[in-house]
Amino acid sequence: MNFMDSIGSSAPEMVVRCQRRMANCGIRPTAQRMRIATLLLAEPQHLSAEQILATLRGNGARVSKATVYNTLNLFASHGLIRQLSVDGSRTWFDSNVDAHYHFHDVSTGALIDVPVPEVEFSRLPPTPPGTEVDGIDLIIRLRKKPS
Amino acid sequence: MNFMDSIGSSAPEMVVRCQRRMANCGIRPTAQRMRIATLLLAEPQHLSAEQILATLRGNGARVSKATVYNTLNLFASHGLIRQLSVDGSRTWFDSNVDAHYHFHDVSTGALIDVPVPEVEFSRLPPTPPGTEVDGIDLIIRLRKKPS
DNA sequence: TTCCTTGCAAAACTTTTGCATTAAA
DNA sequence: TTTAATGCAAAAGTTTTGCAAGGAA
DSSP: OHHHHHHHTTOOHHHHHHHHHHHHHOOOHHHHHHHHHHTTTTTTTTOOOOHHHHHHHHHTOOOOOOHHHHHHOOOOOOOOTTTESSSSSSEEEOOOOOSEEEEEETTOOOOOEEEEGOEEEEEEEOOOOOOOEEEEEEEEEEOOOOO | HHHHHTTTTTTHHHHHHHHHHHHHOOOOOOOHHHHHHHHTSSSSSEHHHHHHHHHHHHTTOOOOHHHHHHHHHHHHHHSSSEEEEEESSEEEEEOOSSSEEEEETTTOOOOEEEGGGGGGEEEOOOOOOOOOEEEEEEEEEEEOOOO
16 A cells, blocks of 8 residues: 555545654655644644554544554654643543643533633743743633523 | 541541541541542642552452442542543642642653642733633643753 | 664553443432 | 442553554665
8 A cells, every 4th residue: 555545534634744754754655644634744743653543444444443543642753743641531632732821611622722811821930940931821711602 | 347447547537537528528437448539639739540459458458450440439529539541541639629730750750749839820812712720730741851 | 793773562551331230200 | 238349350541561563775
């Protein structure tokens, strides 16, 4: 199976962009990796491993669950994607690796990006001795408004 | 087995306080629940279900894993404790139910409380239509300072 | 050939559930 | 006595791992 067979109906420029991003990390662009990348990196979104597996198989791809997890972990370790823990039930893989925050609608489960400029901290705690800030995970939980 | 047999060596005033807090929620103070409560609610801390099970059994208690999970979920649903998702590997049960945030030291795994007054938001995003803020989960990830 | 990747199945973990037994009101 | 809680084992859900087979360099 070659690359072009493997990527389904993805837009050519997206395919090229994924190849470039993977190459920048020294990740070999195999058929399965390209399918996962062109699906997840197509737009800013949050997908679970199971969703990715189901979508790829629905598109006729031959992919194993192990490869989906291995690939997502590989991508995350190279900063191509980000892993999110929202409620502990499963991991969400976020194609948006720019700094940003999240809304989490508890009633629907929806996860919505919040751009950095929409949040301003006028005060942050001093970090414990010997440590520095590695990143800030902010989840604004939402509920349905009663009225 | 009666209450006094069940609570191990907990300070009497802690036992009474746990009984009161459970009574306020209409939760029956059984032996296992009292042991779990007097352990977890003794101070502000973050414990996993497995840690609680191991500690209680180390203290000579007869408790099952199912009861630990059922009890922790019961406590959480009544607002006696709070569940935290930090890295998706497991759930942390937080005895501090006052509003607060967290440091998470990625290199050690340590979880440290950050009091509300130490963080100030000068800007927060408008909530999507029909929703309102239910709560804010803030985790400041820490790494070892290199120098 | 040599090294890396994949698929499959099994294992590992965390958490939940069914059901008979026990304890509490 | 009547209802609720517990323990155990099994099940369920997610993620990882071992290993043989397949593919790329």
